[in-house]
Amino acid sequence: MVVFKDLQQNNFISSFKLPSFMRDYVIKNFQDDDGEVDVDGATDFIRTYIPKKEDWKNLKNRIINNNETIKILAKVCVEIDIRTGDISFSLPDFGLGYKDTTIPRDVWDACSVNLLKAEENWGIIELGYQYPYDSKTPGKIKLIDFIDFCPYETDLEEYKTARESFSLDEWLDIVLSAVDYNPAGYENRAQKLSVIQRLLPFVEKNLNLIELAPPGTGKSYLFGQISRYGWLVSGKVTRAKLIYDIGKKADGIVAYKDFVALDEIREADYMKDTELHSALQQIMENRKYNAPDGHEVNVDAGIVFLGNISGSAMDEYSNMFLELPEPFHRVPFLDRIHGFIKGWDLPRMNDDLKAFGWALNSEYFSSIMHELRDDPSYRAIVDALIDMPPKADTRDTEAIKRICTAYLKLLFPHVRRPQDITSRDFNRYCLQPAMDMRAIIRIQMGIVDEKEAGKTVPSFSVIDA
CATH class of the missing domain: 3.40.50.300 (P-loop containing nucleotide triphosphate hydrolases)
Structure with missing residues (x-):
């Protein structure tokens, strides 16, 4: 879950144009306990297993004409044909479509759980060729194996509990470094x-x-x-x-x-x-x-x-x-x-704002944020803590509560009950920022239409838990 990030030193990876979640995966696998990266090893891995789009024709040749099986780290989507029951896949980054592929039944039985996690799934994909049976049955590229791309397990409860060990300022630094920023640069x-x-x-x-x-x-x-x-x-x-x-x-x-x-x-x-x-x-x-x-x-x-x-x-x-x-x-x-x-x-981006030091793996952190979306407990806490004035505009209310809930998840994920956060912290770091963000929309609405001029967001307050 943790990787040493030095985005200035590891600029060699940026030349491969990898997204940060894949970059952290590579660095983690070629990094020693002191954070030093084996540049040659990482470079060879990328060139071998993370091909560019222009490499696809050569890969097809190896699969079809040289009868090779290849492994690549890529994004895959699956499709189940309702009429025939056939299962196929696509590699959207390489333009390989469903009509040219197949997933054999035994492979599907072994890999379907991971392949159905999302509409698109990253993983180590092993590919081969299924030769034409006859003149009426075309050849297809077949999936031989799929290993889900995730070098760790996300435990949301562990993450929430961990927040209790840090002050707000420390937590802000953890979050910023997780998304590739250097907190010291601000x-x-x-x-x-x-x-x-x-x-x-x-x-x-x-x-x-x-x-x-x-x-x-x-x-x-x-x-x-x-x-x-x-x-x-x-x-x-x-x-x-x-x-x-x-x-x-x-x-x-x-x-x-x-x-x-x-x-x-x-x-x-x-x-x-x-x-x-x-x-x-x-x-x-x-x-x-x-x-x-x-x-x-x-x-x-x-x-x-x-x-x-x-x-x-x-x-x-x-x-x-x-x-x-x-x-x-x-x-x-x-x-x-x-x-x-x-x-x-x-501030405008500069080298001082690029992450440096031990930090949460970006892929791990993005997975945590993804899981937090399905947790309804935070909205229940927001509803319990906000006192609404009479006849508050419904859209304003929903906007502020939704933003407020997101702030609570990001800054205070350890909060399980209204009593777990002080009224001061909730007001300062969740409610007021949410009201300020919505207020600007209200002001702009009044500028583009004079009928909306003068309307303001409701004046919410915090109920003492």
């Missing part, structure tokens, strides 16, 4: 807490946020590289891939991920698709999408909008959404975004 606790905001949708279902920040503050890295349970859209994306493919009758990526972060929204052409942002609005409100063919896509993912902002626009009391696409100029769309992250509070 000026104060406030800066550290600003980074923590980005992790809120990692631990809470259907939490919708928007962050506007200057370039270079690391938002794309955090949402795109830390967790295999999330997905960063950088560049183009189709409505079919993101939400629902009506032709294939297949759910989009929002149905399978913990969060979907839409990067560079100011320049994103797909945000001009009125049907797409209408679907996003429906998902943010109802946690589902009703397709035109009657199919219902159920969604646990939070939607996170990311954009760069000029220095002159870094003011929550002015129109910060002026240069953003049309849906951000409409109150119904904005109202379904729970909170705003002021990315300008974060």
Whole structure:
């Protein structure tokens, strides 16, 4: 669960463009007790078992023409054909589709538990070739074995209990280093807490946020590289891939991920698709999408909008959404975004902010955050601790409680009952930040529509446990 991170010294791994969860796996396997990495061994492992997309043609040749079996560390998806009962797989990173593959029944019986853990699973995959039986039966690449990629076991209760041994400041440093930041590089606790905001949708279902920040503050890295349970859209994306493919009758990526972060929204052409942002609005409100063919896509993912902002626009009391696409100029769309992250509070990334020292493995920590999403006890504690004023707006209330719950999971995971956290800590580190994040959305709603001007978030208070 622990690895020595030196992101300046281990820059050789960055040349392979590995996500952090896979990077930590490699480093852990080639690191001694003092944190020194066998660079040659790690490099050979990566080149042997973690091929690039352009290596796939050579791998196919080895499998089909040289009759070799190969092992690679890759992402795999499975498909069960309802009509025939045949089981196939795809390797999305290499463009290998279901029609060209097969999983023999004995392999399926041995590996199905691990292959069905999620829509996409990382693991050591052994591949071979099933030759054509006759002219009517094509040859296929077959799965010979699958070993789940997880060099440890996650014990959520152990993690919660461990929090009791640390002060809040110590815990902040643990969390930051787990997601590849060096706590010593930040000026104060406030800066550290600003980074923590980005992790809120990692631990809470259907939490919708928007962050506007200057370039270079690391938002794309955090949402795109830390967790295999999330997905960063950088560049183009189709409505079919993101939400629902009506032709294939297949759910989009929002149905399978913990969060979907839409990067560079100011320049994103797909945000001009009125049907797409209408679907996003429906998902943010109802946690589902009703397709035109009657199919219902159920969604646990939070939607996170990311954009760069000029220095002159870094003011929550002015129109910060002026240069953003049309849906951000409409109150119904904005109202379904729970909170705003002021990315300008974060320093620009520099070498001093890169993790250094013993830290939680990023893959372990992202798995813990994934499991925290299914724990309802924290929301029950939030409900018990918050005193709501009469006639509080329902959307404001839900937004604040959802953000508040995420803060509680991240900062105080050891809390099992309302009595386990002081009113002061709950108010300062959970409730007030949640109200502040929602208040900015309220202010922007008032700017884009004068009918909303002057409306404020409810003034919640903390009930003494």
